[in-house]
Amino acid sequence: MAADDRHPSISERAAAAVRLAQNGIKAMTTEKTLQTIVERATAAVTLRPALGQGTDTTVVHLRAGPTCEVEGGSWKIVTDLTPELGGSDNHPGPGVLFRAALGSCFAHTAALWAAKLGVPIDHLDVAVEAHHDARGLLGVDGTAPRFTGLRYQISVESPAPEEDVQRVLDAAHAHSPVNDSLEHALTIEHDVQIVTPGSS
Known part of the structure; x- marks a missing residue:
């Protein structure tokens, strides 16, 4: 090298x-x-x-509740489940963070490409819809646990011509790392370490 x-x-x-x-x-x-x-x-x-x-690495610690403490770099957040699944709903759940990652990655990428292409963006909102079926999570009827559909709803305010704004949005869709990772499914590897209490 x-x-x-x-x-x-x-x-x-x-x-x-x-x-x-x-x-x-x-x-x-x-x-x-x-x-x-x-x-x-x-x-x-x-x-x-x-x-x-x-x-980049994010570390997740399962705690009581059940809640999870999530550490990524200098950032720490807590995730939770809804009461229907044994949580308290005091913190965002994985689904919220998943949708947030998808939507915010698109918005950040749009901001970068708007700057790159010289297109002013005054305001941009992204709503992400994820369709799901809880039977998959709970192992009912062989239903797959994955989301069954994802959809963006994008609202943009800009003084630029519509075709220029569309170029920015097309670039954001093409270059958003989270969006691209979902559209071109990755193989997820698992490394497991099982420790018996008192064995260390």
Whole structure:
């Protein structure tokens, strides 16, 4: 592997983030600044593909309730089930997070491509519908537990011509990682470790 193609270390990524911050790139950005960020990121991963490649891990801990504590990087959230399934409904369930991941990934991707294509977007809402059948979760009648259908409802406000806005939405649909992963089903691998209490 060539030196320029190796995966950057955490310290290198942190240093790069500091340099970006020192160059005046803030968390809250204007359209022009976002366009600059997207252009720089595109140029960087074109020149050095390894900069855009990596593996992210989210860890889930089952707790009483039943609830789950979810850790991803510096973020922590709690998930829950509805009372009909033994939960308290005090926190979002996996279905909410699934729909949120799909919808927010589309919206974020649309924002990036709007900046990339120079199309102003004043407002964008994405509603995600997921059709389900609880019999699959509970093992009834051989029903598959998967969602039986997914649908976006997108509302956009923009001063740009309709065809330009549609180009942004088409690009978001084509380049959203979550959307693409669902449309081209991945093989999910399972590594299992079973520990007997007191054996360690």
